Amino acid sequence: VDTEYCDINTKTCDSGIEINNEKKQIFYYVNPPEGFNLRRDVYMRFAIMLHEAQKQGKDNWELVLPPWHNLFHWKSDRRVPKPWGKFFDINSLKSFAPVVEMHEIFTKTKKKTLELDILYILENYEDAFENGVFEEKWKVIGDCSHSGQFWGYNNVTVKEVLCVKFQGKNSKLWELIALHPQYKKIMFAHGEIPLHDSYGSKTYWDCRKSMKFNKKLVKIAKNYISQHLDCKTKRCETYLSVHWRRQDFARSRGNDVPSISGTAKQICDALKKLPKIKKVFIATDASMSELNKLEKELTDHGYEVHFFLPSASIIDEYGDGGVAIIDQIICSKAAHFIGTHESTFTYRIQEEREILGFDSSTTFNRLCPDTGKCERPSKWTIVN
Numbered sequence: 001v002d003t004e005y006c007d008i009n010t011k012t013c014d015s016g017i018e019i020n021n022e023k024k025q026i027f028y029y030v031n032p033p034e035g036f037n038l039r040r041d042v043y044m045r046f047a048i049m050l051h052e053a054q055k056q057g058k059d060n061w062e063l064v065l066p067p068w069h070n071l072f073h074w075k076s077d078r079r080v081p082k083p084w085g086k087f088f089d090i091n092s093l094k095s096f097a098p099v100v101e102m103h104e105i106f107t108k109t110k111k112k113t114l115e116l117d118i119l120y121i122l123e124n125y126e127d128a129f130e131n132g133v134f135e136e137k138w139k140v141i142g143d144c145s146h147s148g149q150f151w152g153y154n155n156v157t158v159k160e161v162l163c164v165k166f167q168g169k170n171s172k173l174w175e176l177i178a179l180h181p182q183y184k185k186i187m188f189a190h191g192e193i194p195l196h197d198s199y200g201s202k203t204y205w206d207c208r209k210s211m212k213f214n215k216k217l218v219k220i221a222k223n224y225i226s227q228h229l230d231c232k233t234k235r236c237e238t239y240l241s242v243h244w245r246r247q248d249f250a251r252s253r254g255n256d257v258p259s260i261s262g263t264a265k266q267i268c269d270a271l272k273k274l275p276k277i278k279k280v281f282i283a284t285d286a287s288m289s290e291l292n293k294l295e296k297e298l299t300d301h302g303y304e305v306h307f308f309l310p311s312a313s314i315i316d317e318y319g320d321g322g323v324a325i326i327d328q329i330i331c332s333k334a335a336h337f338i339g340t341h342e343s344t345f346t347y348r349i350q351e352e353r354e355i356l357g358f359d360s361s362t363t364f365n366r367l368c369p370d371t372g373k374c375e376r377p378s379k380w381t382i383v384n
């Protein structure tokens, strides 16, 4: 009985209040082309929504972590859904917000299928500034349909689908949830549309700090740093790191990213100001031939260039996402970091460095285009 209050002693029930301690669940789905590091931010928005609700006494809800499936940039085994535990320390995530892995749900319920009560498909308003103002609002458009699988599972279905125009913060989703108080499994598609409730606040950073990486990935990164970059401490003095985003950035953001020689020149310029440092670590999605060209230019100037080449077993176990995290950890511990303009991969490294306590002048640096304007990156510093 879950819509009645029952007294175990008298074995009587009053309708209207819940006795069932089975938690209600929020699921979300992100627009498929969105990359790994934007998705980490979307997670934070939902985790903070649940964290705040819990603080206000709404403790019968949990957030289901959407398995990592078919990410556009991940070429190795992208079709096998990966749980969050592959990349993150789940106990640490749980210390901030009530989260569960998808596989925990199947284990707990011992069911082979999962039926969601409702799927809200969120859509942007055509004009975010209607009548010249940005207003938080939503409007149910009506029933609609969803085709395809959720996170690659063919055993997850949904009873009802509603399309909703939505503009506002994540906490405003509670208003949609309140439309059907009896529903227990609620899903949002386009989870990237709602905005942070308090971007950059202490709660934001508490959530960010709880996103510790899987301990085994941390160990692989630390071993690499100790073996190749001569450092065994939390913050290293021995190397400079660069996040050199290529691929789609090199193809379509010519005004923001440098050429290979331009990149080498900027790294050398930064190293000239750090005379004790001779080692450079490059994290990149560049092709091997581009990377070799950059490496040659830097070694010609007397620097030692390093990049992480994963073994087949690491790729097998953790996939491209795991390798991305290892690269991020190595970048985050360097004496000086240079990132790529407007890359969320770079943003996550900058946050990690804020958490590690680096001076922000060593963190918020970017590669500039060969010619033209080069705006300095915004400094999103930690709030403790």
Ligand SMILES: C[C@@H]1O[C@H](OP(=O)(O)OP(=O)(O)OC[C@H]2O[C@@H](n3cnc4c(=O)[nH]c(N)nc43)[C@H](O)[C@@H]2O)[C@@H](O)[C@H](O)[C@@H]1O
Pocket (backbone or CB within 6 Å): 033, 034, 035, 036, 037, 038, 073, 074, 243, 244, 245, 248, 283, 284, 285, 320, 321, 323, 324, 325, 327, 342, 343, 344, 345, 346
């Ligand atoms: C403009 C947008 O930029 C977004 O990219 P952006 O924010 O850099 O950041 P991400 O979306 O995380 O980058 C996409 C993927 O590229 C790989 N990648 C990028 N840089 C590195 C690196 O240094 N090392 C390793 N190992 N992998 C890297 C990695 O698999 C990552 O998940 C795109 O996701 C969007 O589709 C869109 O193009």
